Amino acid sequence: MEKIKNLRLLVQLGFTALTNGYVTGFVQGKIFTGLSKAACLPGLNCYSCPGALGACPIGSLQAVLNSREYHVSFYIVGFLVIFGALMGRLICGWLCPFGLIEDLLHKIPFPKKLRKLPGDRWLRHLKVAILVGFVILLPMFLVDAFGQGQPWFCKLICPSGTAMAGLPLLAVNGALRDIAGWLFAWKGLLLGIIVLLSIIVYRPFCRYLCPLGAIYGWFNPIALYRYQVDEEKCTRCGHCQRTCKMDIDIYRHPNTAQCIRCGDCLKACPHGALQLKYRCGSRAQERPGQSAE
Secondary structure: OHHHHHHHHHHHHHHHHHHOOOHHHHHHOOOOOOHHHHOEOOOOOOOOOOOOOOEOHHHHHHHHHOOOOOOOOHHHHHHHHHHHHHHOOHHHHHOOHHHHHHHHHHOOOOOOOEOOOOOHHHHOOHHHHHHHHHHHHHHHHOOOOOOOOOOHHHHHOOHHHHHHHHHHHHHHOHHHHHHOOHHHHHHHHHHHHHHHHHHHEOOHHHHHOOHHHHHHHHHOOOOOOEEEEOOOOOOOOOHHHHHOOOOOOOOOOOOOOOOOOOOHHHHHOOOOOEEEEOOOOOHHHOOOOOOOO
């Protein structure tokens, strides 16, 4: 299991460095504007990050929805469907830069770590509400006199944008510091809360707030990369759930929308009952009672 953890950390670090490799941007406080910026990256990687070589799919989706000329982007929708169908939330666990930040924060010692926040069952639905409200509906319908909307999720909520774009840009760009007002203060406060919670509980933003995770989570039960429980080997000992930092009862719901495919449970199972499944199969092959919650 330790080998999987080390491999995952190396992949996270490597992918984050590769997709945010425009070092000049961090030095000069400028955003990369090359041709690759027209392409989406699979994780929550802010377009405005000085080193970002690509765009965030959530930010790109809002840019289309709040436009008065376009109302849907087949490229962005197709991108999300393809990556979701191939990997589901494996992207969250292995390829998302902000997920890496949360993982590193959780390694910081704290007197008492929590398995989950009070009201977890209801809080986990917040990310769907944010997706529908702040990513889709508000950009489409809350528009100005010219019919132009705004990227409300990026503007009011996204901690990835604050951590990876706002803070680095303000650190080296005095002109931006002079105009930073209440909005940046609000997002800084929100980021601070998420940072503190990330130390106490594992990946609170991924669990409760991330709209991109909500989209990929819907694909977990049908993704090309998914888990399967061997009914004959599984004793329902619960060891997989005790190992899972997301506190998922894997033996009942191996393909829940909450699972980020970190792989900890695969090696932790003492009976070898958990397996990877690389191809789509019939529902008869799924564990009875499986849920997307």
